[in-house]
Amino acid sequence: MSAAVKPVKGSGAGGARDLFGLRTWFGHHQSLSILVIVCIIAMVLPVVSVLPPFNGFGTQKDWVAGFAQAGVFVLLALGLNVVVGFAGLLDLGYAAFFAIGAYTFAYAASGFTGLDIPFWPMLLVGAITAAIFGVLLGAPTLRLRGDYLAIVTLGFGEIVPVVFLNADKYTNGTNGITGISQPSLHGLFGIYGFGFTNPWPYYVTILAIITVVVMLLYRLQDSRLGRAWVALREDELAAASMGINTVTTKLLAFSIGASTAGLAGVFYASKLGSVTPDQFQFQVSFTALAMVVLGGMGNIWGVAAGALIIYELQSQGLKQLDAFVKALHLPALALGPINIDIGAINFLNLQYLLYGLALVLMMLLRPEGLFPSRRRRRELHEEPAVDELTSPDPTGERE
Amino acid sequence: MTTAVQGTPAARVRLDRRFVMPVALLLALAVAYALMVLGSCATVGVGTCDKWAQGQDQFINALTIGGVYALIALGYTLVYGIIELINFAHGEVFMCGSFVAWFTLTRLGFSGPIADNLPLLVLVVAFTFLVSMAVMGVVGVVIERFAYRPLRNAPRLAPLITAIGVSFILQNLIFVTISNSIVTVPQVIPNPVLNIGPVHIRGINLFVIVLTVALMAALHGFITRTTLGRAMRSTAIDRDAAQILGVNINSTIALTFFIGSALAGAAGVVQGLYFGVTVFNIGFQAGLKAFTAAVLGGIGNTTGAALGGFVIGFIEVLASVYGVGRWSEAAVFGALVLVLVFRPTGILGQQLADRA
Numbered sequence: 001m002s003a004a005v006k007p008v009k010g011s012g013a014g015g016a017r018d019l020f021g022l023r024t025w026f027g028h029h030q031s032l033s034i035l036v037i038v039c040i041i042a043m044v045l046p047v048v049s050v051l052p053p054f055n056g057f058g059t060q061k062d063w064v065a066g067f068a069q070a071g072v073f074v075l076l077a078l079g080l081n082v083v084v085g086f087a088g089l090l091d092l093g094y095a096a097f098f099a100i101g102a103y104t105f106a107y108a109a110s111g112f113t114g115l116d117i118p119f120w121p122m123l124l125v126g127a128i129t130a131a132i133f134g135v136l137l138g139a140p141t142l143r144l145r146g147d148y149l150a151i152v153t154l155g156f157g158e159i160v161p162v163v164f165l166n167a168d169k170y171t172n173g174t175n176g177i178t179g180i181s182q183p184s185l186h187g188l189f190g191i192y193g194f195g196f197t198n199p200w201p202y203y204v205t206i207l208a209i210i211t212v213v214v215m216l217l218y219r220l221q222d223s224r225l226g227r228a229w230v231a232l233r234e235d236e237l238a239a240a241s242m243g244i245n246t247v248t249t250k251l252l253a254f255s256i257g258a259s260t261a262g263l264a265g266v267f268y269a270s271k272l273g274s275v276t277p278d279q280f281q282f283q284v285s286f287t288a289l290a291m292v293v294l295g296g297m298g299n300i301w302g303v304a305a306g307a308l309i310i311y312e313l314q315s316q317g318l319k320q321l322d323a324f325v326k327a328l329h330l331p332a333l334a335l336g337p338i339n340i341d342i343g344a345i346n347f348l349n350l351q352y353l354l355y356g357l358a359l360v361l362m363m364l365l366r367p368e369g370l371f372p373s374r375r376r377r378r379e380l381h382e383e384p385a386v387d388e389l390t391s392p393d394p395t396g397e398r399e
Numbered sequence: 400m401t402t403a404v405q406g407t408p409a410a411r412v413r414l415d416r417r418f419v420m421p422v423a424l425l426l427a428l429a430v431a432y433a434l435m436v437l438g439s440c441a442t443v444g445v446g447t448c449d450k451w452a453q454g455q456d457q458f459i460n461a462l463t464i465g466g467v468y469a470l471i472a473l474g475y476t477l478v479y480g481i482i483e484l485i486n487f488a489h490g491e492v493f494m495c496g497s498f499v500a501w502f503t504l505t506r507l508g509f510s511g512p513i514a515d516n517l518p519l520l521v522l523v524v525a526f527t528f529l530v531s532m533a534v535m536g537v538v539g540v541v542i543e544r545f546a547y548r549p550l551r552n553a554p555r556l557a558p559l560i561t562a563i564g565v566s567f568i569l570q571n572l573i574f575v576t577i578s579n580s581i582v583t584v585p586q587v588i589p590n591p592v593l594n595i596g597p598v599h600i601r602g603i604n605l606f607v608i609v610l611t612v613a614l615m616a617a618l619h620g621f622i623t624r625t626t627l628g629r630a631m632r633s634t635a636i637d638r639d640a641a642q643i644l645g646v647n648i649n650s651t652i653a654l655t656f657f658i659g660s661a662l663a664g665a666a667g668v669v670q671g672l673y674f675g676v677t678v679f680n681i682g683f684q685a686g687l688k689a690f691t692a693a694v695l696g697g698i699g700n701t702t703g704a705a706l707g708g709f710v711i712g713f714i715e716v717l718a719s720v721y722g723v724g725r726w727s728e729a730a731v732f733g734a735l736v737l738v739l740v741f742r743p744t745g746i747l748g749q750q751l752a753d754r755a
Binding site for chain 2: 084088090092140141144146147148150151152154155156158159162163166282286289293297345349350352353355357358359360363364367
């Protein structure tokens with residue numbers, strides 16, 4: 001915002017100064033620049049994956065399939081960021097909306113119901129369905145304090161898979177719904193059904209969805225609603241006394257977040273071809289929360305980057321670490337009663353332990369996340385307001 | 400800063416609570432009992448069924464399970480009452496408590512009931528409880544010291560996020576270091592049916608119910624009768640004022656965590672002794688149910704938490720009596736949402752759930 005007025009000192013992401021006026025240009029052409037950035041990322045990622053050392057971990061096709069899967073989590077993190085980062089509400093049952101989106105598409109396009117509604121309109125339907133559930137859940141609880149929302153969403157996230165599991169007459173229980181159709185372009189660009197063998201169409205599709213979502217989120221963030229969210233997050237009482245309807249505003253954050261998860265769910269179900277209740281356990285909500293917190297609550301690009309990095313770390317990083325340590329053949333150390341055998345540790349099991357540690361350490365040491373938004377950093381450090389806007393002195397830089 | 404929690408003006412109490420509550424409680428118990436008789440006799444046929452025996456088995460079962468939830472719920476409500484934080488890690492403290500019981504009992508070399516040696520049995524059980532309560536109490540204090548205290552003045556979201564982080568750390572520490580599947584805890588208490596008048600009760604059930612009530616009575620006595628208890632209450636009402644009057648806030652909050660976590664540790668031992676099994680992920684759902692119990696009774700209110708725990712126990716047993724046991728979580732969750740919508744202060748709630 002201020003970028004258009006005068007050069008602003010870097011906020012971590014963009015480096016220093018207004019490089020060749022790019023920052024100003026981005027400020028004026030927000031959506032276009034988002035498109036440009038995503039396109040660059042879309043081209044860079046597959047190229048990086050064929051460079052060493054990454055090409056040793058898998059073929060380019062594997063990597064692209066992984067990126068498409070990571071895109072689902074990027075979308076989840078972006079949506080959760082609206083709830084947690086923008087509005088400051090803790091949603092611990094986010095996977096429930098993901099599940100609702102996925103099952104919506106499973107009902108609309110599988111042999112289970114016999115329907116075959118195309119993928120593209122169902123994206124919207126899935127998002128709307130998830131948003132409706134968001135409103136249904138949020139309406140009774142958002143009147144109460146934020147802590148209650150956390151526990152109610154936690155319960156909701158726990159119950160939704162249980163319902164999908166137990167109502168086996170309607171959901172096919174543990175086995176879930178299989179045979180879900182893949183997206184199809186009906187011959188456009190010579191592409192029909194996406195199938196399972198080629199990851200590229202999925203990669204492009206999820207990037208397109210992410211692009212649209214990021215564009216919308218940027219617009220929301222700077223809109224009247226976005227400012228209301230920030231006001232609410234900073235001081236609910238003050239916001240209410242300035243005429244913000246706190247319940248409606250929170251409800252909007254909650255349902256917009258839910259709708260993004262619904263989108264992700266539809267894509268996920270279609271890509272995988274099947275949905276089962278155990279894909280939507282609490283771990284998914286927790287992973288999404290870890291992505292938002294580590295990426296930097298409130299910062300759209302930060303959260304997206306956090307999600308991509310965490311996804312790749314958990315799917316590739318831990319596997320490689322495990323293989324690497326196993327290959328070292330470290331001898332087991334027997335120190336009296338304590339037996340240390342690093343080679344026997346299964347690093348893949350450590351995933352959630354590491355997330356837990358990361359969450360706690362981030363909150364204690366760097367609550368603004370790895371890629372903080374400027375506002376969050378000021379807010380969370382509660383230092384005197386030596387901010388970039390009032391201080392002409394570049395020594396205001398922190399960290 | 401957190402704000403003070405205000406009490407309901409006495410003038411607004413419509414009916415004398417001392418009269419209404421016991422009557423309502425007795426009515427609810429009678430209804431629950433009738434429902435249990437009907438449900439458990441449905442398969443046999445109500446006419447031929449031994450109604451007294453069927454009903455009381457389920458009733459005692461509900462009291463036992465409810466006791467476990469009540470013990471956990473007390474920890475939630477104590478902590479919430481004093482620092483207004485939902486301690487998500489509390490369910491995992493309970494789970495760790497059950498693993499401490501498993502560790503202690505197996506290390507002592509027991510694998511089954513200790514029959515015909517009452518002094519040894521008492522000694523072993525008391526020792527297990529002491530170890531688990533002490534260890535989990537210390538764990539609770541450590542969690543508070545390192546995960547919550549530094550964030551006491553941070554935005555509200557921050558301690559909630561560390562709480563959920565800590566819960567994952569505890570759960571996965573057990574998962575990685577001890578076992579990723581179900582662990583058998585030695586059930587050292589022999590299990591003959593005792594006949595007390597017309598009541599037939601198993602030894603373990605009697606033990607659990609008596610223990611739960613004793614612990615609650617001890618807690619109540621501690622909070623209402625001792626200086627430290629008074630410090631806890633005053634800190635809960637107004638932290639700044641308490642500090643001005645010489646209460647050491649940090650140690651009072653640490654003490655609260657110690658007591659709450661020790662109770663969860665005791666609940667963990669009960670889990671081990673009663674069900675004979677434990678697993679790394681029981682804490683999550685138990686915690687959720689116990690939190691519901693705390694909200695149901697009125698969060699911040701210790702009597703309410705105990706009452707709520709028993710209500711949850713009854714809901715769960717009723718669900719299984721009627722053959723919908725797998726929906727019991729959904730029923731409990733439904734109860735939570737209903738309470739939050741219609742009576743956010745809970746059944747007894749003297750402390751207001753701050754309507755923001």
